[in-house]
Amino acid sequence: METKNEIEKETKFYPFTNRFTFSMVIRDPKICKGLLERIIPEVDFGEVRNSGSERVVPHEFDYDCQSACGDCTYTRVPLADHVYDNGCDADCNVCGNRHDTEHDYSVTKYDKATLKEDGAVWTECSICGELGDYEFIYSPGSISLSKTFYAYDGKVKSPKVIVKDWLGNTISSKYYTVKTPAGRKNVGKYTYTIAFKERYSGTEELTFTITPKATSVKKLTPAKKAFTVKLNKVSKQADGYEIMYATDSKFTKGKKTVKVPYKTTSKKISKLAAKKTYYAKVRTYKKVGGQMVYADWSKIKKVKTK
Numbered sequence: 170m171e172t173k174n175e176i177e178k179e180t181k182f183y184p185f186t187n188r189f190t191f192s193m194v195i196r197d198p199k200i201c202k203g204l205l206e207r208i209i210p211e212v213d214f215g216e217v218r219n220s221g222s223e224r225v226v227p228h229e230f231d232y233d234c235q236s237a238c239g240d241c242t243y244t245r246v247p248l249a250d251h252v253y254d255n256g257c258d259a260d261c262n263v264c265g266n267r268h269d270t271e272h273d274y275s276v277t278k279y280d281k282a283t284l285k286e287d288g289a290v291w292t293e294c295s296i297c298g299e300l301g302d303y304e305f306i307y308s309p310g311s312i313s314l315s316k317t318f319y320a321y322d323g324k325v326k327s328p329k330v331i332v333k334d335w336l337g338n339t340i341s342s343k344y345y346t347v348k349t350p351a352g353r354k355n356v357g358k359y360t361y362t363i364a365f366k367e368r369y370s371g372t373e374e375l376t377f378t379i380t381p382k383a384t385s386v387k388k389l390t391p392a393k394k395a396f397t398v399k400l401n402k403v404s405k406q407a408d409g410y411e412i413m414y415a416t417d418s419k420f421t422k423g424k425k426t427v428k429v430p431y432k433t434t435s436k437k438i439s440k441l442a443a444k445k446t447y448y449a450k451v452r453t454y455k456k457v458g459g460q461m462v463y464a465d466w467s468k469i470k471k472v473k474t475k
Contacts, residue, residue, distance in 0.1 A: 310335030
């Protein structure tokens with residue numbers, strides 16, 4: 170390499186001290202000043218002076234994609250491109266060069282919660298698959314209706330569905346659909362079907378009942394070893410009445426029942442003990458789809474036989 174314009178050097182000898190002085194002035198950026206300054210203590214000045222040649226020190230580049238000299242501030246155009254695993258990789262696989270990058274967390278994935286097990290939702294980078302935000306999805310701990318029993322009044326009934334996770338937090342209705350049965354007005358049993366979606370999976374069925382309108386004991390009239398029950402009539406959505414009587418107010422002793430048609434408003438209960446106190450209550454019933462649907466029991470009244 171021609172080095173006349175790259176380094177100017179001057180060597181002087183001082184006979185009184187028997188020493189040489191050596192100086193270099195860098196003119197060309199191809200010569201690494203940093204490395205040269207580190208090796209100057211190792212230079213044989215006598216050899217440099219007597220050889221008449223120039224000493225050229227190149228810049229330090231370990232990789233073709235490296236742009237900065239390892240020993241000084243000199244930079245060059247890299248001979249090759251950096252190598253990255255993907256668009257989100259910040260470090261070159263060859264030289265370790267770092268560059269600014271940003272993940273694209275636009276992918277959302279679910280491990281759906283079931284009716285018995287928790288799940289999770291998280292985001293992933295669409296470029297490299299790096300995991301982003303992560304959130305637990307707690308399984309439903311309670312699925313219920315706002316009301317499960319209604320007395321018949323001729324109006325459509327629509328109880329609300331209430332879903333909470335096992336921590337007691339309400340689960341939004343956007344995560345499930347509700348299929349409601351037709352009617353929901355007459356006496357009978359009605360079933361909702363709750364189908365979970367998105368973050369959740371599974372299906373649950375909930376049933377509510379419309380009972381006949383309740384009746385009551387209008388009057389108890391005593392008779393010899395008997396008494397007569399007079400009822401308040403229920404004219405719609407009822408097949409009849411069930412009368413229960415016993416010798417104690419908790420209906421645990423001598424308890425018996427008797428059914429009468431809904432048009433019957435008076436019933437004589439006979440073959441009882443004389444001068445004995447009896448307790449009685451009544452409820453309305455209706456048979457729907459082979460099943461009996463009962464109203465609540467009326468208040469208790471008592472009577473003493475003759």
